[in-house]
Amino acid sequence: MDARELYQDIILDHGRHPRNFRALVHPTNLAHGHNPLCGDRVTVYLELDGDRIKDVSFDGRGCAISTASASLMTEVLKGKTLAEADALFKGFHAEVTGKAAPVVPTALAEDMERLAPLEGVRAYPTRVKCATLAWHAFEAALKNRADGAATVKTE
Amino acid sequence: MTHAPKLNPLPNNPPPFAGDARIQRPRHGLDPTRVKRDFPIFERNPGLVFLDSAASAQKPAAVIDRVTEFYRSDYANVHRGVYRLSARSSDLYEGARETARKFLNAASSDEIVFVRGATEGINLVAYSWGMTFLKPGDEVLITELEHHANIVPWQLIRERTGLKLVVTPIDASGGIDMAEFEARLSRRTRLVAVTQLANATGAMLPVEAMARLAHRHGAKILVDGCQAAPRLPVDVRALDCDFYVFSGHKTYGPTGIGVLYAKREILEAMPPWQGGGDMIEQVTFEKTTFQHPPHRFEAGTPDISGAIGLAAALDYIEALGRDAIFAHEEELTGYGVDKLSRLPGIRLVPAGQRRLGILSVDVPGVHPHDLATVLDQHHVAVRAGHHCAQPLMDKLGLAGTTRASLGIYNDERDIDALAAALTAAQKLFA
Numbered sequence: 309m310d311a312r313e314l315y316q317d318i319i320l321d322h323g324r325h326p327r328n329f330r331a332l333v334h335p336t337n338l339a340h341g342h343n344p345l346c347g348d349r350v351t352v353y354l355e356l357d358g359d360r361i362k363d364v365s366f367d368g369r370g371c372a373i374s375t376a377s378a379s380l381m382t383e384v385l386k387g388k389t390l391a392e393a394d395a396l397f398k399g400f401h402a403e404v405t406g407k408a409a410p411v412v413p414t415a416l417a418e419d420m421e422r423l424a425p426l427e428g429v430r431a432y433p434t435r436v437k438c439a440t441l442a443w444h445a446f447e448a449a450l451k452n453r454a455d456g457a458a459t460v461k462t463e
Numbered sequence: 464m465t466h467a468p469k470l471n472p473l474p475n476n477p478p479p480f481a482g483d484a485r486i487q488r489p490r491h492g493l494d495p496t497r498v499k500r501d502f503p504i505f506e507r508n509p510g511l512v513f514l515d516s517a518a519s520a521q522k523p524a525a526v527i528d529r530v531t532e533f534y535r536s537d538y539a540n541v542h543r544g545v546y547r548l549s550a551r552s553s554d555l556y557e558g559a560r561e562t563a564r565k566f567l568n569a570a571s572s573d574e575i576v577f578v579r580g581a582t583e584g585i586n587l588v589a590y591s592w593g594m595t596f597l598k599p600g601d602e603v604l605i606t607e608l609e610h611h612a613n614i615v616p617w618q619l620i621r622e623r624t625g626l627k628l629v630v631t632p633i634d635a636s637g638g639i640d641m642a643e644f645e646a647r648l649s650r651r652t653r654l655v656a657v658t659q660l661a662n663a664t665g666a667m668l669p670v671e672a673m674a675r676l677a678h679r680h681g682a683k684i685l686v687d688g689c690q691a692a693p694r695l696p697v698d699v700r701a702l703d704c705d706f707y708v709f710s711g712h713k714t715y716g717p718t719g720i721g722v723l724y725a726k727r728e729i730l731e732a733m734p735p736w737q738g739g740g741d742m743i744e745q746v747t748f749e750k751t752t753f754q755h756p757p758h759r760f761e762a763g764t765p766d767i768s769g770a771i772g773l774a775a776a777l778d779y780i781e782a783l784g785r786d787a788i789f790a791h792e793e794e795l796t797g798y799g800v801d802k803l804s805r806l807p808g809i810r811l812v813p814a815g816q817r818r819l820g821i822l823s824v825d826v827p828g829v830h831p832h833d834l835a836t837v838l839d840q841h842h843v844a845v846r847a848g849h850h851c852a853q854p855l856m857d858k859l860g861l862a863g864t865t866r867a868s869l870g871i872y873n874d875e876r877d878i879d880a881l882a883a884a885l886t887a888a889q890k891l892f893a
């Protein structure tokens with residue numbers, strides 16, 4: 309596999325210029341993610357409005373894969389319902405681990421398409437955690453009101 | 464092998480090589496191209512540029528074959544059977560101890576304890592010697608360059624002994640300032656525990672001078688020789704260290720075996736740290752008396768084949784020549800420092816006045832894991848991350864580094880491949 313198949317332009321771009329890279333001023337939920345293997349850290353901030361993700365952002369430090377993955381994640385999650393977000397999380401997880409065929413509602417096909425550039429990590433088992441770090445933090449944030457932050461580890 | 468290696472300070476910009484180093488005959492008599500042929504891994508993985516020997520070294524056929532041969536022809540448990548096969552196995556195992564003694568130039572093979580590796584060796588010292596002799600307020604002096612294996616055991620017994628862990632900081636050059644070191648020695652210092660060669664940066668420490676200073680203050684000294692043992696001649700008597708540990712798998716031997724050396728009188732005074740078979744003299748349910756060292760510290764069936772494989776590795780190293788290996792590592796390190804410091808945008812993590820065998824780099828703007836993944840695609844195997852030295856990374860202000868480490872099979876072409884791959888990665892992430 310060639311380096312460019314993993315590090316596609318879209319990954320390099322989001323790695324250098326992550327979108328929604330900031331702390332929310334009034335998050336309703338948040339959680340920290342930590343990858344002890346490389347010391348990468350990410351914090352995911354959510355502003356939930358009932359069942360809907362009104363806003364989502366992240367900050368922290370990480371490699372190009374984890375930064376790009378977090379950035380793309382915030383883009384697809386914004387405006388989604390919690391059920392849609394859950395479907396995307398499961399679909400993405402299946403996609404990058406290659407463990408199961410991703411099943412996502414057709415309404416979310418376009419979002420899955422946006423996340424597709426990260427599929428390349430499948431060939432790099434040690435890098436899968438980089439791609440899933442922000443998503444695990446997102447999952448943890450859903451259960452975690454902003455007043456008592458939790459930390460998830462990828463291991 | 465006339466080249467007597469001198470410890471020249473290796474500046475970050477060593478003198479340039481006259482002409483193309485590749486077409487020069489090595490001055491020290493070690494020919495990495497021929498050495499490489501002794502390692503089956505390179506035959507099975509053509510094109511592999513292996514620069515991760517500091518994590519674990521590859522194994523020569525001599526080691527693989529000796530272990531296989533042992534299982535095929537000589538295997539039985541040691542020290543137990545009266546039958547001849549068991550006696551033969553015991554002889555081989557004890558012979559391996561003698562080989563390790565010679566490797567370290569210890570006075571007696573009774574001073575050689577087989578352990579799982581450096582980590583277990585240091586833990587043995589902490590739990591047996593430390594728990595017995597350290598009292599509240601006693602100090603254990605380490606450095607900022609230590610591997611977690613030489614930090615965490617002391618923290619673990621800190622709660623139980625009341626010891627105080629004192630840390631000598633690195634100076635701006637990435638080395639240890641001896642004045643800073645000496646300033647931390649006092650009557651309270653009971654043990655100095657230091658690495659001979661820092662695994663994260665390649666900084667060599669003046670352990671001989673440190674041992675003299677430690678002893679002057681009435682302290683003992685433990686030297687972590689994990690990275691030094693495979694790279695330079697080691698003489699524990701010349702060093703005058705009290706404890707020395709190294710791991711077999713980094714010295715081209717099997718995993719699961721390593722050596723703890725300690726001076727005889729110290730081992731004699733240390734209680735067992737694990738109980739079981741082989742370490743006892745006599746057992747009744749009321750009272751058990753223990754064997755003399757080293758057997759007192761080898762409870763249960765040991766890693767017999769590991770010890771025999773380790774002896775094969777040490778024999779192999781001796782046959783190449785310790786001085787020749789040292790000279791080869793020094794020369795290639797110089798070549799690497801020279802080559803990498805010419806690459807724009809790549810920063811060599813400083814390693815004090817003397818660097819050996821390890822080139823840790825930081826490429827600002829590129830995460831070590833991204834770098835290592837791209838290097839892997841160029842078949843260059845390096846380690847990325849904190850190298851089990853998180854306190855050092857914090858001090859250096861780095862999340863991690865990308866580390867290339869050298870072995871006897873590496874040559875200038877490997878460094879060239881590393882440099883080319885680094886440049887390609889830089890371009891990708893620019």
Ligand SMILES: Cc1ncc(COP(=O)(O)O)c(C=O)c1O
Binds near residue numbers: 612710
């Ligand atoms: C300097 C140093 N000390 C200790 C260790 C631990 O060795 P092992 O994992 O073989 O016990 C290492 C290995 O990385 C090391 O480089």
